[in-house]
Amino acid sequence: MREHGFKxxxxxxxxxxxxxxxxxxxxxxxxWQGAAPSGRQRIFFANxxxxxxxxxxxxxxxxxxxxxxxxxxAADYWEKTPLRRFVATELFDCVLVEREAxxxxxxxxxxxLDALDGGSSLIIFPExxxxxxxxxxxxxxxLYNLATARPHVExxxxxxxxxxxxxPKGEFLxxxxxxxxxxxxxxxxxxxxxxxxxxxxxxxxxxxxDPRREAGP
Amino acid sequence: xxxxxxxxxxxxxxVLTAASLVSTALQRRALGPNPTLENLDARIRAWWVxxxxxxxxxxxxxxxxxxxxALISFLALREFFTLSVSRPADHWVLxxxxxxxxxxxxxxxxTEWYGLFTIFIPVWCFLFMPALAVxxxxxxxxxxxxxxxxxAVMACVYALSHVPALLTLPIPGFEGKQAxxxxxxxxxxxxxxVLQYIAGKLWGRRKLAPSVSPxxxxxxxxxxxxxxxxxxxxxxxLTPFGPLGALGVALFISLMGALGGLVASxxxxxxRVKDWGQMIEGHGGVLDRMDGVVFAAPVFFxxxxxxxx
Numbered sequence: 001m002r003e004h005g006f007k008x009x010x011x012x013x014x015x016x017x018x019x020x021x022x023x024x025x026x027x028x029x030x031x032w033q034g035a036a037p038s039g040r041q042r043i044f045f046a047n048x049x050x051x052x053x054x055x056x057x058x059x060x061x062x063x064x065x066x067x068x069x070x071x072x073x074a075a076d077y078w079e080k081t082p083l084r085r086f087v088a089t090e091l092f093d094c095v096l097v098e099r100e101a102x103x104x105x106x107x108x109x110x111x112x113l114d115a116l117d118g119g120s121s122l123i124i125f126p127e128x129x130x131x132x133x134x135x136x137x138x139x140x141x142x143l144y145n146l147a148t149a150r151p152h153v154e155x156x157x158x159x160x161x162x163x164x165x166x167x168p169k170g171e172f173l174x175x176x177x178x179x180x181x182x183x184x185x186x187x188x189x190x191x192x193x194x195x196x197x198x199x200x201x202x203x204x205x206x207x208x209x210d211p212r213r214e215a216g217p
Numbered sequence: 218x219x220x221x222x223x224x225x226x227x228x229x230x231x232v233l234t235a236a237s238l239v240s241t242a243l244q245r246r247a248l249g250p251n252p253t254l255e256n257l258d259a260r261i262r263a264w265w266v267x268x269x270x271x272x273x274x275x276x277x278x279x280x281x282x283x284x285x286x287a288l289i290s291f292l293a294l295r296e297f298f299t300l301s302v303s304r305p306a307d308h309w310v311l312x313x314x315x316x317x318x319x320x321x322x323x324x325x326x327x328t329e330w331y332g333l334f335t336i337f338i339p340v341w342c343f344l345f346m347p348a349l350a351v352x353x354x355x356x357x358x359x360x361x362x363x364x365x366x367x368x369a370v371m372a373c374v375y376a377l378s379h380v381p382a383l384l385t386l387p388i389p390g391f392e393g394k395q396a397x398x399x400x401x402x403x404x405x406x407x408x409x410x411v412l413q414y415i416a417g418k419l420w421g422r423r424k425l426a427p428s429v430s431p432x433x434x435x436x437x438x439x440x441x442x443x444x445x446x447x448x449x450x451x452x453x454x455l456t457p458f459g460p461l462g463a464l465g466v467a468l469f470i471s472l473m474g475a476l477g478g479l480v481a482s483x484x485x486x487x488x489r490v491k492d493w494g495q496m497i498e499g500h501g502g503v504l505d506r507m508d509g510v511v512f513a514a515p516v517f518f519x520x521x522x523x524x525x526x
Contacts, residue, residue: 027494162299165303165305168308170305171308173312175311175315176294176295176315177298177299178296178299
C-alpha cells in the first residue's frame with residue numbers, strides 16, 4: 001500500500017521535532033558500546049520507565065534508521081482517548097498490541113511480525129509496562145517469540161539512562177537532565193535454549209549496560 | 218571599542234595563538250599519538266571557542282552577557298542535577314528551578330533590582346522549595362534531597378548570576394566600563410586554572426589533597442595562584458583599583474577559584490565521575506570550566522561593592 005504523502009510528512013516532521021526536543025532537554029548522546037549504527041533490520045529492546053523512552057532511543061539513531069524504526073506500544077493505553085490514538089498511530093507510527101490475553105481482539109505477534117516483514121525495525125519494552133522501581137521487571141515472552149520467528153533480525157539491547165527522572169510516570173512536563181542511551185552487543189537464542197533462560201539472559205545483557213552499575217553503589 | 222577592550226582582545230589573541238603554536242610544535246615532536254598532547258590540543262581549541270563567545274557577548278553589551286550566563290546556569294544545573302539524588306516527588310521543584318528560578322534571577326540582574334537579586338534565592342527559594350516538595354508527601358531522604366537542590370541552585374544560579382551583575386555596579390568614576398570587570402574576573406580565574414595546570418605539570422611533586430584530586434599538587438596550587446595574582450596586577454587598568462589593590466583582589470579571587478575547583482572535585486569523586494559532563498571537548502562539562510567562577514564571582518562582586526563604591 002502506498003503511503004499518503006501528507007501523513008508521511010507529518011510523521012517525519014514529528015519524528016525530527018521530538019528528536020530535536022529530546023536532544024535540547026537531555027543533551028542525549030548514544031554510546032555504541034557493543035553494536036555500531038547500521039542499516040540492518042533490528043529489534044531494539046530497552047528498559048521502560050517513561051513515555052520519553054522511545055523518543056530518546058530514536059533520537060540516537062541516524063535519521064534514515066529512525067524513519068524505519070517503529071515503537072511497539074500497548075493498545076489498551078494508547079487507544080483510550082482519540083488524542084492518544086492520534087499521537088500513537090499518526091505521529092509515532094506505533095505498532096499497537098493488546099497486552100491482556102483475555103481482552104485480545106488481535107494477535108500481538110501477528111502485528112509485530114507484519115511490521116518486521118514490511119521492512120521496519122522495532123523498539124520494544126519487554127518489561128511490558130513503565131517500571132517505577134529501580135530493577136527491571138522480568139521480561140515477557142514476545143522477545144523470544146520474535147527472535148525465533150525472524151532469526152535474521154538482530155536483537156540489540158539499549159539501556160536508557162535517567163529518563164525515569166526526566167519524565168516520571170504521571171508527569172507531562174520534562175525536567176532537563178543529561179541522558180545517555182547505551183547500545184550493547186546483539187543477543188540471540190542458542191540452539192535448544194529455553195524461553196525463560198533466554199529472556200533472563202537478555203535481561204542480564206540489558207542490565208549490564210547500566211553505566212551506574214559498574215560504578216557501584 | 219575602547220582602548221582597554223582593544224588591548225584585552227589583542228592580548229587574548231596573542232596568548233591563544235601562542236598556545237596553539239606550542240601545542241602544534243609539541244605534537245610534531247612527539248613520536249606517535251600521545252593522549253596528554255591530544256587532550257591539550259582539544260583544550261586549546263575549546264578555549265578559542267569559549268574566549269570568542271565571551272568577547273562577543275561583552276562587545277554586544279549587558280543583555281548578551283546576561284543571556285549567556287543564564288544559558289551557562291541552565292547547562293551547569295542540568296549537569297549538577299544529573300548527579301544528584303532526586304525522587305519523582307521532586308519533579309515540580311526541579312521543573313520550577315529551570316522554568317522560574319533561572320529566568321527570574323537573571324531578570325532581576327537585567328532590571329538592576331539589587332534588593333531582590335540578593336535575597337530571591339537565599340530567602341524566598343530557600344523556603345518555598347522544601348514547602349513545594351513536602352506537599353508531595355514523600356519523606357525518603359527528604360533533607361538530603363532538599364539540601365542538594367538548594368546547594369545546586371546557590372552554586373549554579375545564585376553565584377553565577379553575580380558575573381553579569383557586575384555590569385550593574387554603579388562604581389563612581391567607572392560608569393560604562395563595567396564590562397571590563399567581567400573580563401578581569403574571567404581572565405584571572407580561568408588564567409589561574411590554566412597556570413595551576415602548567416605549574417603542576419612543570420614542578421608538581423607534593424600532593425595537595427590526594428583523596429580529593431590525585432592530580433593537584435601544592436606546587437601547582439601555589440604557583441598558579443601566585444602567577445594569576447601577578448597577572449591580575451598587570452591587568453589593574455581593567456579595574457577601579459591601583460596595581461597593589463588589583464594584586465590583592467586577584468589573589469583573593471584566584472584562591473577562591475582554586476578552592477571552588479577542589480570542592481567540585483570532592484563532589485565528583487563522591488559521585489564516582491571524572492567530569493561533570495562531556496559538552497566541552499577536552500575539558501568535560503560546563504561546570505568543569507565554571508567551578509572556579511562559581512566561588513570567585515560573588516566574592517569579587519562584594520569586594521568591589523565594599524572597596525570601590
